[in-house]
Amino acid sequence: MSKIKVLDISLANQIAAGEVVERPSSVVKELVENAIDAQAKKITVRIKDAGRSFIAVEDDGIGMNQEDAKLAFERHATSKISTTFDLFRIKTLGFRGEALPSISAVADVELITSTGEGVGTKINVSSESYEVEDAPLRKGTTITVRNLFYNTPARLKHLKNDYIENANNLEVMQRISLANPSVAFTYINEDRVVFETTGRGDLLEVIYNLFGSFNASKMVEVKFDNPDFSIYGFIGKAEIAKSNRYQMITLLNGRHVFMPKVNRAIIDAYKDFLPTNRYPFVILNFKIDPALVDVNVHPSKKEVRFSKEEDLRKQLLNLIPATLSKEDLSF
Structure with a gap:
């Protein structure tokens, strides 16, 4: 048998x-x-x-x-x-x-x-x-x-x-x-x-509804677009920096995901604006061609792989400091 x-x-x-x-x-x-x-x-x-x-x-x-x-x-x-x-x-x-x-x-x-x-x-x-x-x-x-x-x-x-x-x-x-x-x-x-939330498509309004007026008032809009990917979201000023990484929120094609290299790039991009024991409050949504993304990595779909990750990482290292330098953000 x-x-x-x-x-x-x-x-x-x-x-x-x-x-x-x-x-x-x-x-x-x-x-x-x-x-x-x-x-x-x-x-x-x-x-x-x-x-x-x-x-x-x-x-x-x-x-x-x-x-x-x-x-x-x-x-x-x-x-x-x-x-x-x-x-x-x-x-x-x-x-x-x-x-x-x-x-x-x-x-x-x-x-x-x-x-x-x-x-x-x-x-x-x-x-x-x-x-x-x-x-x-x-x-x-x-x-x-x-x-x-x-x-x-x-x-x-x-x-x-x-x-x-x-x-x-x-x-x-x-x-x-x-x-x-x-x-x-x-x-x-x-x-x-x-x-x-109202569903009006206003991300800053959603941030206000979820995290309050003070946090929303300390966010700075960021935008970038090229043929491979686009970046849109808000990055926080130093006043709302956190003691942990929980408010480093990265979204890919409308899905909350964890991307270690991208998160590391965000932290590195803030190195001249925050002390080493503080972490930024950021909400970034990346739009990438689905053909370049593999979401079938883990049952939770929290981990993804995509072919342009290194290019995205380099862009964040330029985009975030350039945006922050226009504001009075340092402690």
Whole structure:
């Protein structure tokens, strides 16, 4: 008898969930990115108990018909890529088709969606049931996640305290909002509105809404464009320098990513404007041809590779000091 067996689909989904769904903020990130890919212009996120018991993401995107809604819970079912060629020109935030099946493997999930035509669809998925029924005809999608990690007690036990998990949730929402200033976000924690953005496409306004008027008033706009990439964002004056690197926010094609070489270049560019124990507050969005970017490096998509990284690094070493030198920024 063969010793190698094909895994049961529910077990395979739980294994996949271990990579995709690390904590409540992973769920928030995946669901909000799906809403953005669905062309939503208004997204509301609600959480309770730091996301352990309740996460809901409501959008006004294109919605799904019943057939697509059912397929959304199948692994590697996606509308975002269909060929190998597409994998090397990814223009969406999601593309693997792993989010919903991974989340529903470790939580109770309710999906309500409609394209605005025909009839809406409601799907409830849990360990014991899979129910599909008609729903109200409101264009868009609402996904509610309850009892996260109820069937993986080890994962639940090793979540951090509410303060840390709430901080992670807030960080995810802030970075997604900064990457998408043309989308109106409302973030609600325990029935309290934490922040709202207008969706008017004004990045400085988003910075104001997230970090307050003082920080926004100390930011300086930067712009650069060439055939290979463009840079747009705001860099902070010395008054709002930080003791850590958490506010060095780099965005690539609308996605928050970590780029060690680029981050190092930003720090080096500030060397004549900040002491060695302080780090700049910067929010920079880089636009690069998707064909030059590989986002399929890590399940979280936080790490990317792109072929023009060295050129981008050199440009930042010139652009940032040139911009700062026009301001009275030093301590």
